[in-house]
Each structure stands twice: as structure tokens, then as C-alpha cells.
Amino acid sequence: MVFGSSQRAAAVADDVTDAIPVRGRSLLKDAQIRFVQNKAAMASVFVLGLIILFVVIGPLFAQWSNEEIDWDRMGDIAREGAPSLANGHFFGLDELGRDLYARVIQATRTSLLVGLVGAATALIIGTAYGLVAGYVGGRVDSAMMRFVDILLAIPLTLIIILLLVIAGRSFFMLFVSLGAVGWLTMSRIVRAQTLSLKTREFIEAARAAGVSEVKIMLRHILPNLIGVVIVYSSLLVPEMILAESFISFLGLGISEPYTSLGKLISEGAGTMAYGTTWQLLIPLSFYVAIIITMFFIGDGLRDALDPKDR
Amino acid sequence: MISYIIRRLLIAIPTILILIVASFFLIHFAPGGPFTSERPLPPQVLANIEARYGLDQPLWKQLWDYLTNIVLHFDFGPSFKFKDRDVNDIIAQGFPISLTYGSLAFIAASVVGIVLGVVAAIRHNSWIDYAAVSMGIGAQALPNFIMGPILILVFTLWLGWLPGGGWNGGQWQYLIMPVIALSTSYMGNIARLTRSSMLEVLNSNFIRTARAKGLPTRSVIWRHAMKPMLLPVVSYLGPVFVYVLTGSVFVDLYFSTGGLGQAYVGSALSRDYAVLLGVTILYGSLTVVVNLITDLAYAWFDPKIRY
Numbered sequence: 001m002v003f004g005s006s007q008r009a010a011a012v013a014d015d016v017t018d019a020i021p022v023r024g025r026s027l028l029k030d031a032q033i034r035f036v037q038n039k040a041a042m043a044s045v046f047v048l049g050l051i052i053l054f055v056v057i058g059p060l061f062a063q064w065s066n067e068e069i070d071w072d073r074m075g076d077i078a079r080e081g082a083p084s085l086a087n088g089h090f091f092g093l094d095e096l097g098r099d100l101y102a103r104v105i106q107a108t109r110t111s112l113l114v115g116l117v118g119a120a121t122a123l124i125i126g127t128a129y130g131l132v133a134g135y136v137g138g139r140v141d142s143a144m145m146r147f148v149d150i151l152l153a154i155p156l157t158l159i160i161i162l163l164l165v166i167a168g169r170s171f172f173m174l175f176v177s178l179g180a181v182g183w184l185t186m187s188r189i190v191r192a193q194t195l196s197l198k199t200r201e202f203i204e205a206a207r208a209a210g211v212s213e214v215k216i217m218l219r220h221i222l223p224n225l226i227g228v229v230i231v232y233s234s235l236l237v238p239e240m241i242l243a244e245s246f247i248s249f250l251g252l253g254i255s256e257p258y259t260s261l262g263k264l265i266s267e268g269a270g271t272m273a274y275g276t277t278w279q280l281l282i283p284l285s286f287y288v289a290i291i292i293t294m295f296f297i298g299d300g301l302r303d304a305l306d307p308k309d310r
Numbered sequence: 311m312i313s314y315i316i317r318r319l320l321i322a323i324p325t326i327l328i329l330i331v332a333s334f335f336l337i338h339f340a341p342g343g344p345f346t347s348e349r350p351l352p353p354q355v356l357a358n359i360e361a362r363y364g365l366d367q368p369l370w371k372q373l374w375d376y377l378t379n380i381v382l383h384f385d386f387g388p389s390f391k392f393k394d395r396d397v398n399d400i401i402a403q404g405f406p407i408s409l410t411y412g413s414l415a416f417i418a419a420s421v422v423g424i425v426l427g428v429v430a431a432i433r434h435n436s437w438i439d440y441a442a443v444s445m446g447i448g449a450q451a452l453p454n455f456i457m458g459p460i461l462i463l464v465f466t467l468w469l470g471w472l473p474g475g476g477w478n479g480g481q482w483q484y485l486i487m488p489v490i491a492l493s494t495s496y497m498g499n500i501a502r503l504t505r506s507s508m509l510e511v512l513n514s515n516f517i518r519t520a521r522a523k524g525l526p527t528r529s530v531i532w533r534h535a536m537k538p539m540l541l542p543v544v545s546y547l548g549p550v551f552v553y554v555l556t557g558s559v560f561v562d563l564y565f566s567t568g569g570l571g572q573a574y575v576g577s578a579l580s581r582d583y584a585v586l587l588g589v590t591i592l593y594g595s596l597t598v599v600v601n602l603i604t605d606l607a608y609a610w611f612d613p614k615i616r617y
Contacts, residue, residue, distance in 0.1 A: 149325070150325050150328055150329065161574075161575075161578050162333070162336055162337070162578075162586075162590070165578050165579075165581075166336060166337070238451075242453055245455065246453075246455060246560075252578075262455075265455070265456065265459070266455070268459070269458070269459035269462075269564070272459060272462070272463055272467065273467060277463060280459055280463065284456065284459075284460070287456070288451050288452070288456070291450075291451040292447060292448065292451045295447050295450060295451065296447065
């Protein structure tokens, strides 16, 4: 007789093999569901997607390049340079007779890039710094955090202006100086989170199992920081775009022929008294649309990843 | 409490000193001096000018003189660009202007922001709440350099109600637009911060207790919810005050108000390092002092804070 060949045993075995295991939901999956249910955030993702789509495929429809000057119309921009479908200048002309449509595309691309790269720089530096300070602790921690406090005491825009005046203007310096001021708050947030994580049981367990300190930092603490870090960086992106516009507005940011939304706005503001208000209003609407959608997305992420903090 | 204040002061003083030294070296290692121009000066002339401003001394000597002058005489030295003015004059001229519209903008932002946030939280999930939240986010997206041209466009060019710039001794017509432009985005921030803080407080146990024992809503809100609600807001107001003062750069440029921001940008672009350094130190020290006050206010607001 074969062991365990009773009918009941077979039925139970059938049941067990047929049972569909309940799929567990990870924290990220949970967060994703909450984010998708947030109408404002989803609408913002849609609008931002449209803007990105416009930046990508917009150039295909451009009739003029961003450096070409329309000599026929540049004599009387206030009257002939207004936005029009007939002559191919969908957004009108800028003060020098260049096509604003092409320039707005270029500027939007720059501003989005600056936002992402600036936030990414701040994220990497801030996380590494805060992680080390919080995990090592003791004297190292207080020295590192004192340094952050002193830097935080200097007005950030002044640091940016100083850096750009001293080191000269370039794309690279712009990213460096934006990253240089953005990481401070990030490092404080990461440090606080690390401090509370490192006394938890699973870290002790890892240490008892003989995992090296570096590996504990990278494999056990870092993944647990992701929620906080994502939320804060999503709020950093609009801040970086704001800061870049601020610098470009001062004439210290990106230089010609490159342009950014902040620069176009400042040019438009300079000429609005001559009846060419589209030069101000078009880049301004793009700018405000990007910032508002970014805020809503950041809020949505915070609600999704950190539900108790609503 | 007193020992806490003293300890904080002892931290603040070296912070300011480090700030001065760091800015001093940063600026002195920058390429190009105030006297480099397209037409190079004859070396003897340049040497003479540099001797006059003490730039021929070794760097540590310059730093020492600079520091002792500030500490003993509160003297930031002469301007490199304007021969008849020193840094103190420039600051004394611009700072009161910045301070005037800065303080007004600060008051406007905090009062309107807090009222908006509290009302939104009390009427949670009603149309008032949604309107206030949308206004808050909209306002956040309108920093002063966006608000400036919008205001000028609407009120000066289209409606013709207000003068487009100038200061004129701080008459109210000249003040309205700078104050609105400067305060809008901070107002949005404060409103949203207040709202979420108020919601958290209103959902806490001690408020439920207060309601349960039958207190009228008015007294629940004013007597019990107000103080804990203000905690996170107060810690944000300190930085806002500094931002409002240092952010005046754009307001000065758009509205030609003649505040310190104009002097700062002008000196940065013309490499007038003395003015640049003086204004940086002023702003930095102001930040340190305001942070100190914020921390003390925080300690006063929150009895749980240990000194």
C-alpha cells in the first residue's frame, strides 16, 4: 500500500496545488495605487506629458530655426511679429526677430533638464552626505552637520551668484551651483531618517549576522530611505527650475544662443511696454504650467509614499 | 532658558566669523579684480590704486584689517567703484528701503497665508478648502520675478492705476506692487503649511477631548488649536523673513525701488568686491540672527523642547 493514498489526502493535495497564492502587495505597489487614484496628480502627469511631448515633437512643426532672424518682419515687431499661423511664427517673434516658437521649445527643454539634473545632483550628494553623517554618528556627525548649518546660514541665492561670478558662466557651473545649494536640506532629512533606522532590529540582526558596515549602509539603510528621498526630490525639481530662472534672469545663467524659460521671461518683461506682450505671456504660461504640475505631482507622491503624513 | 540663549549666541558668533572669512577668501580668489578693464592700466598706476585700497598687503593682513575694522568701527571699507562712497553709505541707503517693503511683504504673506490656511482647515473638504488649496498652489508657482512683470503689465500698462516703478519716499502707490510681488509665493507656502498643520492638530486627541466636553468651536480653535498649530509655521516664518529681504533683488530690478538688491547685483556684475562682501556679510549675519530668534520663538511655543 502506498503511503498516504487515501481519497481525502488526494483531495487535500488537489486543493493545495490548485490554490492560487494570494499575491502580496509591496509598499511601492501600494503607493502606486494611491498615486493613480489621486486625480490632481494624474492630471498633472498628463499635462506634463503633453509639455514633454511638445518639446520632443514640436520641432517637427517649426517653420523657423531658433537662430534664424526674420529680416522682413524685424523692423516692426510690435505689429508684424505677433503670433500667427499664416507666416509660420506660431508664437510670434522675439525682440531680435527670431521665432519664439522654436525658442520656447528650446527653453522648455533647458528648464526641464536643469530641474532634473539639479535635483539629481542634490539627491546624490545629499543622500550620501546624510547617510554617512547619520550612520557614523558621534563627532563626525556633529562636525558634518555643523558645516551644513553654516552653509544654510548663507542665503542660497547669494552662494549661487558668488559661484557663478567667481567661476564663470557655463552649463556645467550652473548645474554645479544648483546642486551645491540643493543638497543641504536633503542631507538633513536623510540624516534624521538614518538615525532612526540604524537602531532598528533588522540592522542589529544584519550586524549580528556579520554583514559589513558599508554593506549595511548600502543594502539595508539606503533602500529604506527611498520614500523620503523621492518625495523631497520631486519637490526639488520645481525649486531648481525656479532657481535657474532666477539666475538667468540676472543674466548669470545660460548664455546665448542657448536660452531657458527664465531668460525668455526676463526678455519678455523687458520689452512688454512696447506692445509685444506675447513675448512675456507665452514663456510665462509654459513656466507656470510646469511648476504647478510639478507641485501637484510632488504632493501626490508624498501622499502616496507617506500616507500617515496627510 | 538663559543658558540656552547664551549657548545659541556662542554658536552664532563663530558662524558669522566663518561666514565672513569664507566669503572674503571666495571673493579674493575670483579671477579679475575691480580694476581690470579692457584698457589695461599702466602697472605703476595699478600699483598705486592697489596700495590705496590696501590690496598690495599679504592676504592674511588684509583679512585681519578687514575684520578689525568691522568689529571695532563697524566699517566695511570703501567701495572700489564709487570713489566718494564707502560700503556703509551704500548699505545705509539701500537697506531701509529693502527692510520697509520686505517687512510689509512678510506681514502680508504671514497674515493672509495663516488666515487662508486656518479657514481651509476648518472647512475641510468644502469648496472653500478646495479654493484655498488651489490658490495656495497657484501662488506658490508665482515667485516674485514672475509676479513683477505680471503686475506691471496689468496695473501699469493695461489699467494704468499704479506707477510702474520708483520709490518716492515709500508712498503707498509705489509700495503696493513690490509688496504683492514679493509676498505671493510665500503666502501660498504659508497657507498650505498652515492648512496641513491645522488639520493634524484638529484630528488630535486633545482637540477631541475639548470638543467632547462641550467647548464652543471658537474657543476650541483659538484657545487650544492655535498654539500647537503655529509651531511648524513659525519655524518656516524665520527663513521667509530672510528670503523676503534677500529676494528683493528682483523687486529692485523690476520696480527700481533702489533697495539693497540693486546694490548687490550691481556690485557682483561690476566686481566691486567691497560692496559684494559687505552685503553678503550683512545678509548672512541677518540670517544667523533671524534663525536664532526663530529657534527661541520655537522654544517658547513648544514646551516640550528641552534647552
